[in-house]
Amino acid sequence: MDEVGAAGDIRTVAVIGAGTMGRQIAALSAANGYPVRIHDAMPAALTRALPAIQDELRGLPNAPQYEHHVYRLQPPADHQAILARIQPVADLAEAVAGVDLVIEAVREDVDTKLEVFAALDRLAPDAILSTNSSSLPSSLLAPAIADPGRLLNTHFFAPIWSRNMLELMGCGVTRRDVIERVDRFARSLGLVTAVVQGESKGFIINRIWRAVKRESLRVVDEGHADPEDVDRLWMLFFGTPIGPFGVMDMVGLDVVADIETSYQRVATDPADQPSKVLHQRLAAGALGEKTGQGFYRHPDPEYLDFFDSPAPNPERDAD
Numbered sequence: 001m002d003e004v005g006a007a008g009d010i011r012t013v014a015v016i017g018a019g020t021m022g023r024q025i026a027a028l029s030a031a032n033g034y035p036v037r038i039h040d041a042m043p044a045a046l047t048r049a050l051p052a053i054q055d056e057l058r059g060l061p062n063a064p065q066y067e068h069h070v071y072r073l074q075p076p077a078d079h080q081a082i083l084a085r086i087q088p089v090a091d092l093a094e095a096v097a098g099v100d101l102v103i104e105a106v107r108e109d110v111d112t113k114l115e116v117f118a119a120l121d122r123l124a125p126d127a128i129l130s131t132n133s134s135s136l137p138s139s140l141l142a143p144a145i146a147d148p149g150r151l152l153n154t155h156f157f158a159p160i161w162s163r164n165m166l167e168l169m170g171c172g173v174t175r176r177d178v179i180e181r182v183d184r185f186a187r188s189l190g191l192v193t194a195v196v197q198g199e200s201k202g203f204i205i206n207r208i209w210r211a212v213k214r215e216s217l218r219v220v221d222e223g224h225a226d227p228e229d230v231d232r233l234w235m236l237f238f239g240t241p242i243g244p245f246g247v248m249d250m251v252g253l254d255v256v257a258d259i260e261t262s263y264q265r266v267a268t269d270p271a272d273q274p275s276k277v278l279h280q281r282l283a284a285g286a287l288g289e290k291t292g293q294g295f296y297r298h299p300d301p302e303y304l305d306f307f308d309s310p311a312p313n314p315e316r317d318a319d
């Protein structure tokens with residue numbers, strides 16, 4: 001690891017978990033010059049990491065894009081150079097040895113993450129340790145770390161190239177310079193950052209998004225609407241190309257269910273129960289984009305055609 005990244009003090013990165021998020025975090029870091037080691041407990045996930053990143057890079061638009069006021073990131077054209085900076089490593093100790101920053105992106109389960117952080121505490125004693133959890137404050141993981149001053153939440157978003165934003169949140173005792181160093185690193189990747197003040201389960205956006213998910217699922221569970229109705233109305237109301245159920249398919253319904261569970265564990269509202277429609281889809285093996293079926297069929301989900309033809313109008317269409 002002799003290359004120097006752009007942020008000065010964070011120069012090398014290890015990503016733990018080579019799933020949807022881990023691969024994207026690795027790709028964005030490597031695209032910005034950082035050498036990255038990526039590790040996964042599942043050999044198949046590790047073998048698949050580089051080919052999947054290559055496919056993901058190929059699938060991106062080949063020119064920088066502006067949409068509304070948002071700048072969508074664009075990786076350099078030389079995909080081979082990006083891939084060459086990413087080293088899949090099967091052994092966790094080897095993956096994290098000597099790196100400046102470890103970003104954990106394993107499944108959203110507190111016990112799994114606690115085990116990973118206990119190992120990281122031992123194997124990466126000098127690194128900044130961060131979790132990409134969608135809903136778990138890093139203070140929950142602090143008991144696994146001897147010096148939680150080096151622990152924080154870094155909440156990346158998918159797809160990382162178009163949701164180029166990051167929420168940072170300390171664990172209560174995170175050192176200010178640790179947050180500042182990670183903030184500089186994130187901005188060197190082209191991310192717009194926000195540092196959450198204090199502790200907020202779900203940070204800023206995910207807390208708001210969780211309320212949207214909960215009510216969207218409830219409206220369908222109670223039989224008032226189907227997912228298509230919810231998304232159609234949402235898309236028109238907010239002027240977005242996708243609605244809540246479309247986004248859940250993109251995230252992965254298994255990941256959505258894990259996140260829902262994490263909120264329901266601490267809910268004070270007795271009506272905050274697992275969603276029937278979500279669990280029916282899971283039981284059928286429909287996990288969203290990754291299995292080709294979720295609330296929609298993929299890769300060409302029905303919501304892409306919602307507004308292809310104008311709504312029927314008997315008067316206008318009479319002749």
Ligand SMILES: NC(=O)c1ccc[n+]([C@@H]2O[C@H](COP(=O)([O-])OP(=O)(O)OC[C@H]3O[C@@H](n4cnc5c(N)ncnc54)[C@H](O)[C@@H]3O)[C@@H](O)[C@H]2O)c1
Binds near residue numbers: 019020157259
């Ligand atoms: N998918 C999203 O849109 C999204 C967005 C923001 C944050 N997150 C968060 O990022 C994290 C990862 O989510 P994902 O969507 O990439 O999940 P994923 O299921 O796609 O990938 C998780 C990976 O972690 C690996 N893994 C599980 N246990 C492990 C262990 N002990 N050691 C090493 N690897 C292990 C799995 O084999 C899998 O490859 C979760 O905490 C999730 O809440 C996800």
